[in-house]
Amino acid sequence: MTPSPVTTLIFDVDDTLYDVGTGFTAHRNKAAPKLMVEKYKFPSEEEAQKVKAEYFSKYHAIAKALKMAQLEGKFPEDAPEVKTEDIATFWAEGLDFSMLGPPKTELREQLSKCNCTLVAFSNGPRKYVKRALETMGLFDLFGEERLYAVDDVMPHCKPEKEAFEKILKNIGNPRPETCVMVEDSMKNIRGAKALGMKTVLIRGSSENGRILKDDKPNSEDPAVDCSMASIEEFFTMLPGLLDASPFFDPVVVDK
Numbered sequence: 001m002t003p004s005p006v007t008t009l010i011f012d013v014d015d016t017l018y019d020v021g022t023g024f025t026a027h028r029n030k031a032a033p034k035l036m037v038e039k040y041k042f043p044s045e046e047e048a049q050k051v052k053a054e055y056f057s058k059y060h061a062i063a064k065a066l067k068m069a070q071l072e073g074k075f076p077e078d079a080p081e082v083k084t085e086d087i088a089t090f091w092a093e094g095l096d097f098s099m100l101g102p103p104k105t106e107l108r109e110q111l112s113k114c115n116c117t118l119v120a121f122s123n124g125p126r127k128y129v130k131r132a133l134e135t136m137g138l139f140d141l142f143g144e145e146r147l148y149a150v151d152d153v154m155p156h157c158k159p160e161k162e163a164f165e166k167i168l169k170n171i172g173n174p175r176p177e178t179c180v181m182v183e184d185s186m187k188n189i190r191g192a193k194a195l196g197m198k199t200v201l202i203r204g205s206s207e208n209g210r211i212l213k214d215d216k217p218n219s220e221d222p223a224v225d226c227s228m229a230s231i232e233e234f235f236t237m238l239p240g241l242l243d244a245s246p247f248f249d250p251v252v253v254d255k
Contacts, residue, residue, distance in 0.1 A: 003249035006116055006198070006241060007178040008171065012158075013122040013129055015184040017104070017136060019230055021206035024099040028091060032062055035090045040066075040079040051075075060187060060215075061123035061150045061157035063087050084151050088125030095128075103137030110235050111141050116246050117174070121148045121167055123157050146171065159191030168195075180241075180248060182231070186215050186223075193223035198248050200238070201227040226250040 011017055015025055036048035051074045055065035063084040069075060070082050111118060120142045122129045126149035133139035133147070148167050156163040168174060181192035182200040189199045201224045203217040219227035225248075228237050240247040 003240060003247045004198070005178055006180055006246045006248050008117045008119060008174045008180070009111075009114065009241070010119045010121050010167070010179060010181050010192075010197075012181075012183045012185065012188065012202075013120055013132055014124060015204055016182055016202045017107075017120075017133075017138060017231055018100050019206075020184065020204035022099050022101060024095075024097075027099060028095055031091065031095060035087065036066070039086060039090070040070075040082065041076040042079075043076075059157065060159065060185070063125055063150045064123075064154065064157050067154075084125050084154065085127070088127035088151075091125070091128040092131045097131060097135040100132065100135050103135075104231075105137060107231060107234070108137055108141060110242070111138070114235075114241055114246065115244060116241065117146070117171060118142055119146045119148065119167065119171055121158070123150050125149055126151045158185070159187040161191065161195065164191060164195055164197075182234070184217060186218055186221060189221070190223045193225075199223055199225045200234070202231055203227060203229050205229060 018024060032052050033045040033048035036042045036052065037045055042048040051069050052065065055069040056062060059065040059068055066082045066087070070079065118141050120129065120133060126147065129149045130139060130147060133142065150157050153163040153166050156166070158164070168176065168179070176196035180198040180200060181189065182202065183189050183192070184202045184204060189201055193199050201217055201219060203219065226237060228234065235242055237251050238248065239251065240249045
């Protein structure tokens with residue numbers, strides 16, 4: 001790949017800025033059916049899980065999945081309206097964020113030296129995503145103004161083109177070819193690549209707990225420009241991003 005200038009790094013959060021092997025994603029996934037029973041009057045977690053799994057595979061964001069399931073009559077008739085903020089509060093206040101491990105001090109120091117606009121873009125709800133970033137010690141790299149969650153792009157979400165385009169517009173319309181999308185999801189990698197972005201795939205140390213088995217990382221996919229096991233390898237494999245004028249030139253394209 002010919003080295004090319006970079007202005008903007010866009011990071012997914014779940015299973016990207018922390019490793020899927022922590023078990024936190026599996027923990028969060030189990031909490032969703034519990035919410036559906038407690039808040040939305042499903043008769044059992046088993047029935048809730050079936051609906052959640054069907055719609056999450058279609059929409060790839062729990063907030064949009066549950067909203068669409070309710071619109072299509074999959075919820076109990078007397079269930080209250082699905083609201084993103086209710087899901088956000090349930091996760092932000094009820095999950096065990098200690099599973100994410102200690103703050104990512106080294107990664108934070110490296111990112112703070114990067115002369116790029118840093119953006120976090122998650123399909124999770126904002127209050128939850130902020131809590132996860134705070135736990136990892138990374139929130140201040142983005143701040144409120146460069147943290148984008150599903151709340152900010154609904155009724156769209158990744159991998160929909162409209163979701164990516166809204167983020168790019170909000171951050172000043174950088175040319176897509178100067179942006180790098182860092183992701184664990186193949187659907188989102190392909191969506192970013194289709195717009196012209198560079199892509200970095202985070203494979204993770206394990207498949208245990210990954211929600212969408214048909215979306216598991218694939219380094220051989222032509223939409224992947226650079227692949228690595230974990231975010232800790234980011235600047236080792238992409239040292240050009242620490243240049244005064246950052247550029248994208250992977251040391252190793254691990255495909």
